[in-house]
Each structure stands twice: as C-alpha cells, then as structure tokens.
Amino acid sequence: MHELSIASSIVNTVIQEVKTRNIKSVSKIGLKIGALTDIVPDSLQFGFAAITKNTELAQTKLLIEIIRVKGYCKKCQTNFEVMEFIFICPNCQSNDINMNQGNELEIAYIEADE
C-alpha cells in the first residue's frame, strides 16, 4: 500500500504547480500509470481522497490512464504488446526483450480554472 506515498507526491507536485502558475483551482489531474508499476488505481483514488480532504484539492478528480506494457525483441526486432507481463517474443520466442512502455508514473496534465 504505497499508494498513499504516491498520492502525497502527486499532491506536492500539483500544489507547487498551482503556486508557480497562479492557478485558482484544479478540477482534474491526469495521470499516466504504467501497468507494470504495481499501483492499484482504486487505492490511489482512496489515498488521494483521504489526504486532500478539507484542502484546496478536495474537489479535484484524479483521471488515471493505464499505459499497457509494450516490448521490443532484441533478437528479431519485433515490437509487440506484452500480455500478462510475459516478456517473450510472439514472433521468435526470444526472452531478450526491452521494455518500451509500461513503467510510467507521471502527471500528464492538470485542468485548471485561472
């Protein structure tokens, strides 16, 4: 349950943005979360709601986009979607696979009222 720590990092970053950009209120926070990050969206929503209660972000919604895991086979150069975290090339069965996406944990955007 590290979602609470993650939620708190999100809040700190957003509050900093609010200050530097002189934003009145934030209605939405758009997150990109890679499927391999082991973050449970419901827990993150719960943690975010808990720590923003009675703060300026109390009404802010978290919009979470899950980024699927994609791999690149170093042997036969095939790009493919990694299903169920099995990093094996569907073309040549090699397990020497680079990960192209699925590790993301970022704040993509905020929706703000000036």
Place this chain on the structure above:
Amino acid sequence: MPEKIMIEKKVLSENDILAQELRKKFQEHSVFVINLVSSPGSGKTSLLEKTIGQLNDKLNIALVAGDVQTENDANRLIKAGGKMVRPIVTGGSCHLDASMILKSIEQFDLAKIDLFVIENVGNLVCPSSYDLGEDMKIVLISTTEGDDKPLKYPGMFRRSSVMIVNKTDLLGFSDFELHTVKENAKKINGQLKVFELSCRTGDGLPKWFDWLVEQVAFKKSDNW
C-alpha cells in the same frame, strides 16, 4: 472555461533526483550497491549474516537494514560481525526511499566502503517503484513460498537483475519446484541471473560469494 495545462512530470521525480545524487556519490568512490528485496521471511537477513561472515576480511561492507519496526535485523547483522551497520526504522512505511538512504550514508565514509547493501523492507510490491541509487536490485525468494511468485509480482522480478532462491534444503517438503520458479522468472525477465542456495546448510553460498566479489572488483575497474 477550464484550461488544460500539460505537466508531464514524473510523480516520483523528487525521489529520482535524490537517487541520482546517491548514484553519483557511490560512483565517485566506486562503491558497488545492491538493493535486496523479498517477501518477509525469505531470508534476507540470514543471507547477509552469512555474507558478512564470509567476506568481512575481503571487503569493507556497509549495510543499512530497513524495517517497519524494531532494529532487530540491524542488531543481527552487527552480531554477525558487521562493522558498518545502520538500521532504518520506517515507522509504518512499506518501502525505503532515496531520502532515507541519503540520510543514512551521512554516517559512513564512502571512501572506505567496497560494498553497500540496502536490505529493503520485506515487501515485493512497494519497493519496486523507488530507485535508491543502487547498481542492481536483487530479489530473494524461498522454497517455502509459491513458485508462481514471479508471475504474481512481475514488477519486482522485471526490475531485478538477480534472483536468489533460498532454503533449497527444504525442497521436497512443499510443492515448490525449482524448475517452475526459474521458468516463471524467465518469462518475466529473460536476463535474470539465478542463484540457488541454502543459508542454513551453506549449500550454494560459495557461488554467491564469488560472484559478489567479482561485481565489487568490476565496479572498481575501468570497464564499469
């Protein structure tokens, strides 16, 4: 009219900045750094006790032991002969973060350290997101757990460079199959290096010790 503002900032960018700072400090002194992770009870502390016992004369080893509560693990490592051991009591947090490591190394002279071991909190989920400035993550699993653990915790097994299977002396007493755990681990991470050992009987430990000494030497070499 609401306005969409692109931020594109990593959530853990603060941790990542500190981890890079750590990596630089370790690099300056050619300290080889491992981040040891596992479920509770797999044998992280036992492995480190044996490692200290065997390599204390060859290497200057510093260890930080993370625990949610108590300094028990750190005390065990000191008892085993550890000369530079510091506990990190997280007080409830399920993982170590880079700021905790940065604080703990203030007490060490990195110039006098060859190997720096971070014993993370027993947990296969949360520590995987936090870069601690290590050279590699090493995941430990024991034969009293399920041999499907790599499939259940793909994030950790994918991010690790080495998997150690401990308690091989107990093989046959449970349904755990060595070949199954290795197959499962390789599906997640084909490049994973595997050690099989028993901290209790000492079986397989020499290979682990030799490899560790090699890695420390490699970090000090120009080829790193």
